Amino acid sequence: MAAPTNxxxxxxxxxxxLESFHEFFECWLVKQNQDLHDLISASSPARDASDQxxxxxxxxxxxxxxHYYTAKSRCxxxxxxxxxSPAWRSSLEDAFLWIGGWRPSMAFHLLYSKSGLQLExxxxxxxxxxxxGDLADLSASQLALIDDLQGSTIREEKxxxxxxxKLQETVADASMVELSHAATEMTRDEAAMEEEVEGxxxxxxxxxxxxxxxxxxxxxxxxxxxxxxLCPMQAVHFLIAAAELHLRIHxxxxxxxxxxxxxxxx
Amino acid sequence: xxxxxxxxxxxSEPSAPAEPSSRGSRLRILDPLPFKFVADRAVPPLSENxxxxxxxxxxxxxxxxxxxxxxxxxxxxxxxxxADIKVARTDGSLNSRENVQVEPQECPKFGLTxxxxxxxxxxxxxxxxxxxxxxxxxxxxxxxxFGVFDGHGCSHVAIKCKKRLHEIVREEIxxxxxxxxxxxxxxxxxxxRMDNEVExxxxxxxxxxxxxxxxxxxxxxxxxxxVAIVTPDKIIVANCGDSRAVLCRNGVAIPLSSDHKPDRxxxxxxxxxxxxxxxxxxxxRVLGVLAMSRAIGDNYxxxxxxxDPEVTIMDRTAEDECLILASDGLWDxxxxxxxxxxxxxxxxxxxxxxxxxxxxxxxxxxxxxESSDKACSDASILLTKLALARHSTDNVSVVVVxxxxxx
Numbered sequence: 073m074a075a076p077t078n079x080x081x082x083x084x085x086x087x088x089x090l091e092s093f094h095e096f097f098e099c100w101l102v103k104q105n106q107d108l109h110d111l112i113s114a115s116s117p118a119r120d121a122s123d124q125x126x127x128x129x130x131x132x133x134x135x136x137x138x139h140y141y142t143a144k145s146r147c148x149x150x151x152x153x154x155x156x157s158p159a160w161r162s163s164l165e166d167a168f169l170w171i172g173g174w175r176p177s178m179a180f181h182l183l184y185s186k187s188g189l190q191l192e193x194x195x196x197x198x199x200x201x202x203x204x205g206d207l208a209d210l211s212a213s214q215l216a217l218i219d220d221l222q223g224s225t226i227r228e229e230k231x232x233x234x235x236x237x238k239l240q241e242t243v244a245d246a247s248m249v250e251l252s253h254a255a256t257e258m259t260r261d262e263a264a265m266e267e268e269v270e271g272x273x274x275x276x277x278x279x280x281x282x283x284x285x286x287x288x289x290x291x292x293x294x295x296x297x298x299x300x301x302l303c304p305m306q307a308v309h310f311l312i313a314a315a316e317l318h319l320r321i322h323x324x325x326x327x328x329x330x331x332x333x334x335x336x337x338x
Numbered sequence: 339x340x341x342x343x344x345x346x347x348x349x350s351e352p353s354a355p356a357e358p359s360s361r362g363s364r365l366r367i368l369d370p371l372p373f374k375f376v377a378d379r380a381v382p383p384l385s386e387n388x389x390x391x392x393x394x395x396x397x398x399x400x401x402x403x404x405x406x407x408x409x410x411x412x413x414x415x416x417x418x419x420x421a422d423i424k425v426a427r428t429d430g431s432l433n434s435r436e437n438v439q440v441e442p443q444e445c446p447k448f449g450l451t452x453x454x455x456x457x458x459x460x461x462x463x464x465x466x467x468x469x470x471x472x473x474x475x476x477x478x479x480x481x482x483x484f485g486v487f488d489g490h491g492c493s494h495v496a497i498k499c500k501k502r503l504h505e506i507v508r509e510e511i512x513x514x515x516x517x518x519x520x521x522x523x524x525x526x527x528x529x530x531r532m533d534n535e536v537e538x539x540x541x542x543x544x545x546x547x548x549x550x551x552x553x554x555x556x557x558x559x560x561x562x563x564x565v566a567i568v569t570p571d572k573i574i575v576a577n578c579g580d581s582r583a584v585l586c587r588n589g590v591a592i593p594l595s596s597d598h599k600p601d602r603x604x605x606x607x608x609x610x611x612x613x614x615x616x617x618x619x620x621x622x623r624v625l626g627v628l629a630m631s632r633a634i635g636d637n638y639x640x641x642x643x644x645x646d647p648e649v650t651i652m653d654r655t656a657e658d659e660c661l662i663l664a665s666d667g668l669w670d671x672x673x674x675x676x677x678x679x680x681x682x683x684x685x686x687x688x689x690x691x692x693x694x695x696x697x698x699x700x701x702x703x704x705x706x707x708e709s710s711d712k713a714c715s716d717a718s719i720l721l722t723k724l725a726l727a728r729h730s731t732d733n734v735s736v737v738v739v740x741x742x743x744x745x
Contacts, residue, residue, distance in 0.1 A: 177458070180456075181456060184455070184456060184726045187723065187726065187727070188723070188726050188727030188728070188729070189727070191723050191724065191726075191727040192727050192728075195724075198720065199680065199683050199720075201687060208723070210719075210723065211719070212451070212715050212716075212719050215451065215453060215719060215722070215723075218453075219453040219454055222454055223454060223460060226454075226458055226459075
């Protein structure tokens with residue numbers, strides 16, 4: 073794991089609760105990888121593709137996502153700042169984060185891209201009137217639901233982005249400017265100063281925690297709502313695409329970081 | 339704002355359930371034309387540059403709009419004169435709109451799909467107004483209007499066109515002498531009035547759009563308009579901008595409109611004669627801003643960008659199969675020929691009871707019960723999905739009108 077050390081951590085290592093989330097994340101990736109294999113084999117034509125056969129698998133994968141967000145939320149309550157620059161992610165992933173995670177509206181692009189690939193692959197069959205059972209088969213009502221969901225998701229996403237912007241602007245509010253000035257001039261007693269700084273920052277961190285909570289809630293909700301619109305086999309294909317993208321981007325990012333680290337040392 | 343609806347006036351059967359029917363084995367036989375017909379054209383992915391203008395992002399000031407419960411959602415707009423269109427919404431139920439006396443057999447069957455796609459804002463609007471002249475007693479009833487409006491800058495001009503244009507056209511037709519509608523003039527007057535309404539009407543009080551209708555933003559908002567009026571013996575298409583109407587006649591795609599692009603030689607000349615310039619910046623743009631040469635709205639680009647439509651009048655023949663109206667979200671990535679090929683295959687479906695396809699044992703869904711408007715809807719859906727599959731980065735709106743009389 074090419075974890076870039078973050079200068080804000082005074083002792084150079086992860087705080088204890090973060091160490092555990094880092095470990096948790098690594099374990100979770102292993103689990104996601106297992107899920108991916110199960111999803112892929114469930115999607116193979118030779119397998120029982122009945123709803124009864126697929127539902128338990130889908131539910132299990134969704135529970136894993138839920139578990140991830142529960143753990144994340146618990147860790148954020150202890151220490152929210154690392155969640156915004158997660159060291160367990162590569163810098164590639166970091167660059168594409170929206171409020172400490174994936175951008176909810178991206179899910180629709182994932183769906184349309186995967187659906188498009190399957191459509192092109194099965195166009196001949198579809199034109200002959202065959203159904204493919206995968207994401208190429210999105211029906212009129214499904215497409216309408218997806219489109220509605222996309223609209224509301226983007227609205228919520230914009231709302232949270234706006235809240236985040238307001239919070240970020242408070243970094244330069246009067247109390248922060250006053251405190252930074254006082255700290256520079258050393259006009260106040262050090263202990264009192266530290267207390268005031270802690271107090272001012274605590275309010276900001278509370279805001280961050282609240283926004284992260286909203287963002288993660290929107291992420292998980294968007295995922296579940298998309299799955300609700302899809303039929304089980306389509307849901308399996310969507311979950312495959314989601315897991316593949318997540319795992320591969322993580323790998324590519326780590327590789328990039330390692331190469332970068334090597335070139336720096338040579 | 340987007341919706342997908344298939345409909346035919348007077349239809350009484352319930353729509354398909356929202357849940358997709360079971361996968362795997364449902365088999366609908368359409369026309370077994372060779373695959374090559376559609377797959378022959380590879381379209382390179384469009385970049386974000388494909389869009390109409392350099393956008394001005396203005397976020398709505400109000401908070402987050404919560405998600406409404408899906409069950410209750412139906413399209414609620416009541417457009418006067420838009421008769422009894424049944425809209426299949428999210429829960430699969432049907433919503434009969436305010437109705438006007440309409441004779442069921444008169445309106446051609448149609449399907450429409452309109453989605454936000456890979457854009458962050460929905461700026462397309464679609465209008466369907468069957469028998470839209472039925473209120474004016476002196477005129478024949480058999481006039482049906484279909485329109486696609488692709489907004490830029492914001493959605494409010496497109497939405498205004500959707501709500502008003504058919505009413506304006508009705509009034510303009512009403513002024514014509516009995517049984518001799520001067521279509522070209524009537525459509526030109528209608529578009530001029532539409533543009534005027536957009537310019538002067540006080541929409542600010544009712545609208546809640548992204549641009550918040552503040553000048554100067556509001557002046558930088560416009561919309562394409564492609565409108566087709568289907569009469570018993572004619573198709574009249576009035577177009578302004580780069581949405582397009584294509585007739586599928588005996589398998590051949592016949593464009594009924596010609597896109598208004600700033601680099602179209604006659605348009606370029608017109609713009610230059612008016613004192614304007616076309617600047618190549620991310621494609622040809624009027625004054626380097628707008629990537630089309632005509633539009634409703636866009637006050638700040640007048641007189642270079644004009645709202646005058648070009649009108650095509652086409653006699654209907656027995657060989658006419660369907661009419662496709664769509665925004666450039668489709669046409670940028672799907673050719674006229676391909677679109678016609680896809681649409682006619684969906685429409686020519688014979689739909690016999692079909693053997694299940696392995697694997698799986700699900701029963702074939704009662705294909706015979708599906709009516710032709712389902713076929714139109716299938717066509718508009720498939721075209722939309724094809725546009726998305728080919729990396730369309732824009733909103734996609736498609737209307738397919740079945741012109742076959744003996745189906």
